[in-house]
Amino acid sequence: MSPNPLEAILHPESIAIAGASETGDGGRFILSLVKLGFKGKIYPVHPKYQEVLGFKCYPSVRDIPGNVDFVISSIPAAQVLNLLDDCAVKGVKCIHFFTARLAETGRQDAIELEKEMLIKARAAGIRIIGPNCMGVYHPAWGLAWNPGMSNVPGPMGLISQSGALAFELIETAGARGMHYSKGISYGNAVDFNECDYLEYFAQDDETKLVVMYIEGVRDGKRFLDILQRTTAKKPVIILKGGRGKSGTRATASHTASLAGSAEVWKTAMKQTGAVTVSDIEELIDVAAAFYFLPPANGTHVGVAGGGGGGSVLAADLCEEAGLEVIPLPVEIREELKKQGNPVWDWISNPADFSILPGGAGTDTIAKMMASHPDIDLNIVFIVPRGSRGPLTVESLITQFPFDDMKIKPLFAILYDRSSGEKDPTGRITGIFNDFKNRLTEKHIPVYPNITRAANAAAKMVNYYRHRT
Amino acid sequence: MSPNPLEAILHPESIAIAGASETGDGGRFILSLVKLGFKGKIYPVHPKYQEVLGFKCYPSVRDIPGNVDFVISSIPAAQVLNLLDDCAVKGVKCIHFFTARLAETGRQDAIELEKEMLIKARAAGIRIIGPNCMGVYHPAWGLAWNPGMSNVPGPMGLISQSGALAFELIETAGARGMHYSKGISYGNAVDFNECDYLEYFAQDDETKLVVMYIEGVRDGKRFLDILQRTTAKKPVIILKGGRGKSGTRATASHTASLAGSAEVWKTAMKQTGAVTVSDIEELIDVAAAFYFLPPANGTHVGVAGGGGGGSVLAADLCEEAGLEVIPLPVEIREELKKQGNPVWDWISNPADFSILPGGAGTDTIAKMMASHPDIDLNIVFIVPRGSRGPLTVESLITQFPFDDMKIKPLFAILYDRSSGEKDPTGRITGIFNDFKNRLTEKHIPVYPNITRAANAAAKMVNYYRHRT
Numbered sequence: 001m002s003p004n005p006l007e008a009i010l011h012p013e014s015i016a017i018a019g020a021s022e023t024g025d026g027g028r029f030i031l032s033l034v035k036l037g038f039k040g041k042i043y044p045v046h047p048k049y050q051e052v053l054g055f056k057c058y059p060s061v062r063d064i065p066g067n068v069d070f071v072i073s074s075i076p077a078a079q080v081l082n083l084l085d086d087c088a089v090k091g092v093k094c095i096h097f098f099t100a101r102l103a104e105t106g107r108q109d110a111i112e113l114e115k116e117m118l119i120k121a122r123a124a125g126i127r128i129i130g131p132n133c134m135g136v137y138h139p140a141w142g143l144a145w146n147p148g149m150s151n152v153p154g155p156m157g158l159i160s161q162s163g164a165l166a167f168e169l170i171e172t173a174g175a176r177g178m179h180y181s182k183g184i185s186y187g188n189a190v191d192f193n194e195c196d197y198l199e200y201f202a203q204d205d206e207t208k209l210v211v212m213y214i215e216g217v218r219d220g221k222r223f224l225d226i227l228q229r230t231t232a233k234k235p236v237i238i239l240k241g242g243r244g245k246s247g248t249r250a251t252a253s254h255t256a257s258l259a260g261s262a263e264v265w266k267t268a269m270k271q272t273g274a275v276t277v278s279d280i281e282e283l284i285d286v287a288a289a290f291y292f293l294p295p296a297n298g299t300h301v302g303v304a305g306g307g308g309g310g311s312v313l314a315a316d317l318c319e320e321a322g323l324e325v326i327p328l329p330v331e332i333r334e335e336l337k338k339q340g341n342p343v344w345d346w347i348s349n350p351a352d353f354s355i356l357p358g359g360a361g362t363d364t365i366a367k368m369m370a371s372h373p374d375i376d377l378n379i380v381f382i383v384p385r386g387s388r389g390p391l392t393v394e395s396l397i398t399q400f401p402f403d404d405m406k407i408k409p410l411f412a413i414l415y416d417r418s419s420g421e422k423d424p425t426g427r428i429t430g431i432f433n434d435f436k437n438r439l440t441e442k443h444i445p446v447y448p449n450i451t452r453a454a455n456a457a458a459k460m461v462n463y464y465r466h467r468t
Numbered sequence: 469m470s471p472n473p474l475e476a477i478l479h480p481e482s483i484a485i486a487g488a489s490e491t492g493d494g495g496r497f498i499l500s501l502v503k504l505g506f507k508g509k510i511y512p513v514h515p516k517y518q519e520v521l522g523f524k525c526y527p528s529v530r531d532i533p534g535n536v537d538f539v540i541s542s543i544p545a546a547q548v549l550n551l552l553d554d555c556a557v558k559g560v561k562c563i564h565f566f567t568a569r570l571a572e573t574g575r576q577d578a579i580e581l582e583k584e585m586l587i588k589a590r591a592a593g594i595r596i597i598g599p600n601c602m603g604v605y606h607p608a609w610g611l612a613w614n615p616g617m618s619n620v621p622g623p624m625g626l627i628s629q630s631g632a633l634a635f636e637l638i639e640t641a642g643a644r645g646m647h648y649s650k651g652i653s654y655g656n657a658v659d660f661n662e663c664d665y666l667e668y669f670a671q672d673d674e675t676k677l678v679v680m681y682i683e684g685v686r687d688g689k690r691f692l693d694i695l696q697r698t699t700a701k702k703p704v705i706i707l708k709g710g711r712g713k714s715g716t717r718a719t720a721s722h723t724a725s726l727a728g729s730a731e732v733w734k735t736a737m738k739q740t741g742a743v744t745v746s747d748i749e750e751l752i753d754v755a756a757a758f759y760f761l762p763p764a765n766g767t768h769v770g771v772a773g774g775g776g777g778g779s780v781l782a783a784d785l786c787e788e789a790g791l792e793v794i795p796l797p798v799e800i801r802e803e804l805k806k807q808g809n810p811v812w813d814w815i816s817n818p819a820d821f822s823i824l825p826g827g828a829g830t831d832t833i834a835k836m837m838a839s840h841p842d843i844d845l846n847i848v849f850i851v852p853r854g855s856r857g858p859l860t861v862e863s864l865i866t867q868f869p870f871d872d873m874k875i876k877p878l879f880a881i882l883y884d885r886s887s888g889e890k891d892p893t894g895r896i897t898g899i900f901n902d903f904k905n906r907l908t909e910k911h912i913p914v915y916p917n918i919t920r921a922a923n924a925a926a927k928m929v930n931y932y933r934h935r936t
Contacts (some may be wrong), residue, residue, distance in 0.1 A: 016881075105814055163779025164822065170882070215780060241777055246793035246817075247784035253823075254776035255818055278788070279919045304741060308722035309630025309709055312683060314745060316715035320746070325714035348571055348721055349714075354632065355721075415636070417750075426894015451747045 002363045002392035009094040009127065010138055010182055012070035014091075016061050019074035020052045021181045022246075025098060026074035026141070027053055031147045038142030042110070043068065054392050059206040072135060074358040077102055077110065080117055080131075088124030093120070095133030098145075103188050104132055104255055108200035118190050132162030132255065133187025137180060142323065145185070154179025155208035156291065156454070157201035159194060161186055161255050162241070166278065169211060172284050177440035181206040187423035188255050189192075190448040193218045193224050209234055209290045211283055215241040217252040223298070224268055231273035234449050235463050238274050239283045240265060243269040247282070273466040275459050285452045288445035289460040292427045293409040297459045299324045300377035302352035302369035303453075305362070312348035314450045325349060326375070332368045336361065353383075363401050368407035377409040377461070379453055386413065391428065396435045402442055409460070411453040412439055412446045474660070477562040477595065478606055478650055481508040482537035484529050484560075486551050487542035488512035488520045493566060494542035499615045499747055506610030509928055511536065514768055529554040540603060543568055548599075556592030558720045560716040560800055564591070565599030566613075570722055571656050573602055586658050594888045599725060601655025601821065602631030605638065605648060608674075612651070622647025625675035626760065627665045629683045629723050630709070633748065637679060640752050642649055645908035646759050649674040660716050661686045663694050664685035670698040677702055677758045683709040683719040692736055699741035702933050703758045706742050708733060741934040743927050753920045756913035757928040761877040764929045766844035769922075770837035771818035773849035773868070779818035782847070782918045786906045789922035790930070793817060794843070800825070800836045804829065821851075831869050845877040846928070847921055850914075852882065852900070859896065864903045877928070879921040880907055880914045 015033065020026035025046070030053050031100035042053035047059045058064050061071060071092050073083055077099055087095055102114040114131065118216040121128050129135055134145040140153040145163070146430055156178060159327055170183065181204065184197050184333070194214050201210045210230065217223045230236050238408065242251035243262045269276045277283045301323040303314045315325045328349040341361050351369070353362050370378050380400050384391055416432060434435035436446045447453035483501065486504050488494035494512070498521050501510055512520035515527045526532050529539060529551065536558050541551055542800045545567055555563055568580040582599065589596050597603055601933065602613040608621040613631070616639055624646060628634035629652040638651060649672065652665050669678045685691045698704050709720035709728045745751045770790040771782045772860060783793045796817040804812035809829050819837070823829050838846050848868050852859055870878070904914045916923035 104850060139755045160777070161773070162780075164775035165777035167780075213777060215777075239781075241784065242779035243784040244787035245786055246795075247780050249795070250780040250816065250818060250820075253814060254780055256491075278787060279917060281917055281919070301660065307630070307632035309628070309633035309681060309683075310636075311634075312630070312709035312715050312722055313707075313719040315718045316709065317747060318709040318716055319712035327714075327717070344720060348718065350718060352722065428895045429894045429897045449749055451749070 004200050004203055005127065006196065009070065010064065010136060010143075011141055014043065014066065014068050015040060015070045015072065015075060015299050016043040016058075016064055016068045017047050017072045017337070018045045018061060020046050020057065021049065022052055024074070026072070028147070029072050029074065029098070029145060030055065031299070032144040032149065033142060035147040036139060036142040036144045036149065040069075041066065043056045061090050061092070064090065067264050068092050069094070072196075073097045073131075075099060077113060080113070081120060083204065084117060084120040084124065084126065086127055088120070090455070092126055093450055094127040094129060096129040096133070096135035097429040098133065098135060099130070100132040100187070102131050103190075104253060106253060114188065114190055118223060121191060128191035129184065130187045131190060132257070133161075134166060134185035135173045136460045137183035137185075139168070148180060150174045151380070152179045153181060153206075155206065155292075156180045156287065157204065157207035157210040158183030158212075159186065159197045159210065160184070160213040161189070161194070161460055162213055165213045168280055169213070169283065172280060173287065176184065176284060176445070177437060188327075189218060190198065195219060195222050198226050198230055198236070202226065202233060207234065207275050209287065210236045211239075211287050212347070213239045213241060213283075220268075224272055227272040227274055231463075232233050232467060236274045237240065237283055237290070238269065238276060239279070241278050252424070273463065275463050277459075281452070282455065285447060285456040286459045289409070289411070289456040290463075292443045293460070295464045296377045296409045297464070298455070299458070299461050300376045301457065302328050302375040302378045303380075304366050304369060304378070305353050305383065306350055307354040308380060314350045318379070318454045319452045322458040323454055329372050329374050331363070332372060335368060336365070339364065362399075366400050367404050370408055375408070377457055378405060378410045379413060379450065379457070380405075382414045383411055383426075391431055393431055393434045396431070397438055402419075402439065402444060405440065408443065410444050411457055412444050413450055414448065414452055416448050471670050472671055473595065474664065477538065478604060479609055482511065482534065482536050483538045483540065484511040484513050484526075484532055484536045485542060485810070486513045486529060488525065489516050490519065490520055492542070495506065495539050496615070497566070497613060498523065500612040500617065501610060502614045503615040504607060504610040504617065508537075513921050521895070527558070529558050532558065536560050537562070537936040541565045542597075543567060544583060548581070550661060550884060551586060552585060552588040552592065552594065555594055555649065556588070560594055562595045562597060564597040564601070564603035565605060565655075566601065567598070568600040568655070570927070571658075572721060574721060578872055579776075582656065582658055588648065589659060591857050595679050596659035598655045599658060601629075602634060604655035605634070605651035605653075607648065611789030614802055618642045618647060620647045621649060621674075622738045623674065623676035624648045624674065624678075624755065625669035625678040625719050627654065627669065627678065628652070629657070629662070630681055631655070633681045636748055637681070637751065637826050639747060641755065644752060644913070645905060646756060657686060661692050663687060664696055665692070666704070666788045670694065670701060675702065675813045677755065677837075678704045679707075679755050680704065681707045681709060681751075683723050688736075692740055695740040695742055699931075700935065702894045703750055703895075704742045704752050705745060705758075707745050707747070713900045714802065714822060726819070741931065743931050748833065750923065751919070752914060753924040754855055754927045756926040757877070757879070758931075760908065760911045760913045761928070763932045764845045764877045764925070765932070767929050768842055769925065770840070770843040770846045771848075772834050772837055773821050773851065774818055776820050777820040778849060779820040782849070784816045786847070786916045786922045789919075790926040791922055797840050797842050800833070800840060803836060804833070820837065830867075834868050835872050837879065843876070845879070846873060847881060847918065847925070848873075850880055850882045850903075852896075859899055859903045861899055861906065864899070866904055870907065874910065877925070879925055880912055881918055881921055882914050882916065
């Protein structure tokens, strides 16, 4: 089997930036490469400058000495055909067109120009990423489009038709301790499209999990086929833009996509085993479950640590998400009786810890729930206040025997009530953030409420069920 | 019409706390009254002490000189019948039983005891709040059960069967600038129940909006009748605990409630015009819309300020919530053309502001959308970063002509991406919190994402539609 064509493209030894100036978009690409530690050659291209950001600048791509593997086009649409000619002469393998104002404007001349770009590229054996996109994120290779992007690599692959949402997905994931192998913002997809990128991530050993934001699919049959083959190997989480009437209208002016029918899409997704989500938060919530946790073998959930009303709502919300809140296993009840726990016949699942006199027995109950064979996964509520003394990271991290409970998927809930007037200095936020980081180091994801945790858990269970 | 019996009870001139010690639960009630500025008499009752927290302590309620309007019982269940005898002698009007371990334990002797309490109270003309609850919150009168509770009054009434969730609802609302007229945590509801509390809030002029957490309803017919009459006057937002199989099991051990069928409940709620929600976040989200905004007259929404992908998703999510994202009104397009806006034929609804060269025209477009007769409500995305310079409160507050847009319901979206490693000092959180406070002072609620704003908007519109 020949290597995937994107493998070489994602590992360039030399990059030219057409339209590079110190303060413009082209310069930002250069700053990003420098900041993320790109080891190869960087060639700014601009007819006006001798030097850009400390790098020797060339009037055109033709003038660059030595090989140019990859070109980032940050020039106006009117100049792209000339750039393609220059790249053809130079033997460039791939151009990422950051250049926009093409088919997405809906204007006939721009649509024609986009077609001509492809014809010229095909003739010269040049592949295209974009146009109208942010391009490639590959932290381990030093590739990014914004100097603020993380240089920490991880096992997640990212495919996004929108550059802004790709950035959101990188930022939001990073804040929850989740990182990427590679990411692509691919815009109008005139050449490489969602199928090609997905096929790449399917065979990429550095990627254990793929997240996608797509607005339209160019070749439905091929996409579903690749998707099905990918989900058999690793989870694919898909956020579809353009699900409704008005969203479809919006995709046309955003990436010139035809979004298709929502119902057809839903059915197709179910058949492929892909995990579908409806917004950024849900995408990251669900990804966190796959990212941090071992596979879940069933829907039986044990819930512990909430108060009375919280336990009632937790039961409702787990059940509504598709999990099964089984009664407390009889062996646990018997063991509590043996230990002389005064609420042995009252405590249940969800285990309302507020009825335990002095909180006695919380560790034992949590551990027994996590290790009982009838329970497939566990959710625990972290209580940020109460009679346990002042709020510190330690007061949070010692609430549960986390290390002993990790034998099964474990979801932690920490209500974030620090907003507004309650936390003017950000002190509480700081403690919460520290706590979340410490838990994710233990591979335990933290969710802000039970609704979001239960949803992520249920979607994870469904994925593994479909796969087996 | 005779005044509602709760009116006098919620305005006590003298309160006795049975079972008051300096560091126990009884003492916490005293500290709360002091902290919130209760103006009446405070009488600690405990056989062992001469003084508690600076107040003269009495061995029993009988020994208190002068009237006792209200008693908080913080004594063990075994002593409650004696307390009732003492209160009968003293002519007490109402006892709040914080005392728990009664019917909710499921034990026969405890269930019997709870019945005897009611019989004794009835015979003496004493009304009961609880047992197994936190009691009364009335900030304007200085009543609370936790010294940390806000003393700021507001137009929201709170009825909660769970004390912990009542506290959550007060805290969470407060962090978003929303405050309460009165609140009741009512537990096992042996005497006063959800019907009585709702009836009180229905006629209370200080209450413009009611939020409820209930697990079970004692008298379904009466409840639905009162609910329907209340929603005709003011919005009632209901979070029901015990919607499913396992949640129903949990309500029994929490407040001895019989939760009933989820389907019957749903249908009944629809008929009454109550607004139903499924968790704490959603309750506060929806309440914020009613709390801050004028009524919405229809579902046509204008969305502005997102990027490309964000606009696409916003359209989908609004539509899925039940709003209608109408195409950009032709008058606005014509006006933009007249003004020479270069994207007059490309910009749409949602208005993707990232296609406006240099951001020119954002104010004009936002203002035109808010004042156009075809648009009933508006949603705007606040962008916390970009080319506008460093992040400050001013950079956020000047993004939209908020004051000019307030003529219709306006929902602001600010993605909170400050969590985790991105904001170790809490600086960004501080700026966001300041901004949110400034917007809510302008009566504009802020939501963390479009899903939650669209849901709140749709539920608000539905309420007003049902009412008219």
